[in-house]
Amino acid sequence: MTRHRGRGIASVNYPIGMNLGGDPSQALVHSNPSGKFTVALSSIDLGQGMKSVTRQICAETLGVPVEDVYVDTADSDTGPHCMGSFASRGTHRVGNAVMAAAREARGVMMEAAAEELEVNAADLETDGRGNIHVKGAPHRSISTKDVAIAAQFKQGKTISGRGIFLVPLSDVDPETGEMSPATCYAHACLVAEVEVDDETGEVDMVRMDSAYELGRALNPRLVEQQLVGGAWMGVSHALYETPEPYYPEPVHGPRDFVEYLMPGPGDICPHDIAVLERPAPDGPFGAKGPGEMCANPVLPAVANAIFNAVGVRIDDLPITPEKVLRAIRAQGGARPQPRR
Amino acid sequence: MAKTALQFQHNGREVAIFVDGGTNLLVALRELIGDMTPKFGCGQGGCGTCSVLIDGELHLSCLTLAETVAGRSVETLDGIKDGPNLHPLQRAFADNFAAQCGYCTPGMLMAAKALLDRNPQPSRAEVVEAISGNICRCTGYEPIINAVLAAASGGRARA
Numbered sequence: 001m002t003r004h005r006g007r008g009i010a011s012v013n014y015p016i017g018m019n020l021g022g023d024p025s026q027a028l029v030h031s032n033p034s035g036k037f038t039v040a041l042s043s044i045d046l047g048q049g050m051k052s053v054t055r056q057i058c059a060e061t062l063g064v065p066v067e068d069v070y071v072d073t074a075d076s077d078t079g080p081h082c083m084g085s086f087a088s089r090g091t092h093r094v095g096n097a098v099m100a101a102a103r104e105a106r107g108v109m110m111e112a113a114a115e116e117l118e119v120n121a122a123d124l125e126t127d128g129r130g131n132i133h134v135k136g137a138p139h140r141s142i143s144t145k146d147v148a149i150a151a152q153f154k155q156g157k158t159i160s161g162r163g164i165f166l167v168p169l170s171d172v173d174p175e176t177g178e179m180s181p182a183t184c185y186a187h188a189c190l191v192a193e194v195e196v197d198d199e200t201g202e203v204d205m206v207r208m209d210s211a212y213e214l215g216r217a218l219n220p221r222l223v224e225q226q227l228v229g230g231a232w233m234g235v236s237h238a239l240y241e242t243p244e245p246y247y248p249e250p251v252h253g254p255r256d257f258v259e260y261l262m263p264g265p266g267d268i269c270p271h272d273i274a275v276l277e278r279p280a281p282d283g284p285f286g287a288k289g290p291g292e293m294c295a296n297p298v299l300p301a302v303a304n305a306i307f308n309a310v311g312v313r314i315d316d317l318p319i320t321p322e323k324v325l326r327a328i329r330a331q332g333g334a335r336p337q338p339r340r
Numbered sequence: 341m342a343k344t345a346l347q348f349q350h351n352g353r354e355v356a357i358f359v360d361g362g363t364n365l366l367v368a369l370r371e372l373i374g375d376m377t378p379k380f381g382c383g384q385g386g387c388g389t390c391s392v393l394i395d396g397e398l399h400l401s402c403l404t405l406a407e408t409v410a411g412r413s414v415e416t417l418d419g420i421k422d423g424p425n426l427h428p429l430q431r432a433f434a435d436n437f438a439a440q441c442g443y444c445t446p447g448m449l450m451a452a453k454a455l456l457d458r459n460p461q462p463s464r465a466e467v468v469e470a471i472s473g474n475i476c477r478c479t480g481y482e483p484i485i486n487a488v489l490a491a492a493s494g495g496r497a498r499a
Binding site: 046047048049221222224225226228229230231232233256257258262264265266268271 | 381468480
């Protein structure tokens, strides 16, 4: 028995969102008499952090503290339309919609503040701590709370804003068939190192090294969290997960968590991640989004690493020990490839 | 069918309920006591999200008959914080971003607490073993392992 080490690489050019139907999402922002703001979305946070990121985007655009923004999500009765949480589109699409809504709400807020301070709205700025003051004259100031109260009880204004993000339709060139399926691309490159046992066909992950270019990371810890978890899912897709692991007949497949194979905490490997920030021109504050791309490069990188280790090319996922072993036997033994 | 009277300690408080024969502890906690912190995942001991401590030992509440805890002490996630103060493990989970969707978190925290209660300074391998009965779909386990180790070393710093 020999255990062979191999290294594989994969790169991804990943489109953010989709094009069909313009891939729209909407957001509504309004102030409450307390001077705090509510963002109404029907978009869903599955745990990837969209609620936190849209909160940051709204606060930054309004010029108020992040604590003063509440995000209400996941209900199509109370929030405007969203296409959904998929295709790595949340930060980019929903973020842009929130930004547009917050911009409109900020306009009303500044007008209301201008009326109270008896100045021109164009001469006002926010301090990010809950106050609005005359540029260059911080003492000529009013709190966002007092502005909200004045708008509500005196001026009869709603401090609110509507936002939508819609991708312009890309026409198909009748000559070439060419079109632009997406407006924004994120990128990744991942190197996987594996150890393959040529007697059992088992593949162990040794380590991963990756670089992700995802526009501006609006919340770096959430980005890292998604990349770490997503890479685990990539390993799981590459080596473990299928409803029909060994036999073509579904009746032999797993029925529950006990039988459905996934790597456990003991099967993970060190993963070194570099996040590269190249702000996207059409992203909210330059953000694209990590999303599905967290998992995607892992699969081809692992398949390539297995080829590098034992010389077998498996193009059918997941790469189970049985498939590796059959392929090694078919070629008359492991054939380690040169390591570069 | 006749119901059985059942008394036990729930997070230090004496509770008395009536249960049908065959009612499992998870259902008793969630539906009869109203403690929603143990989650229903698979209902057959495969995922760990219903984990609770019974007399300090880790158990899967979905596989535990409610009547077997008569007179015993049941601890759930709801009871581990100290008033408004989070338990050091909860603090460490938040600081280390050890949750995404959060569905596995109650079970992970109880499994981690069971470990640290008997072994305050575990190795990484011991942490891995302690949470190996709990499935997480989002985090890739790494942040959870780091959080438990951080909570353990935090305890050492205070001692």
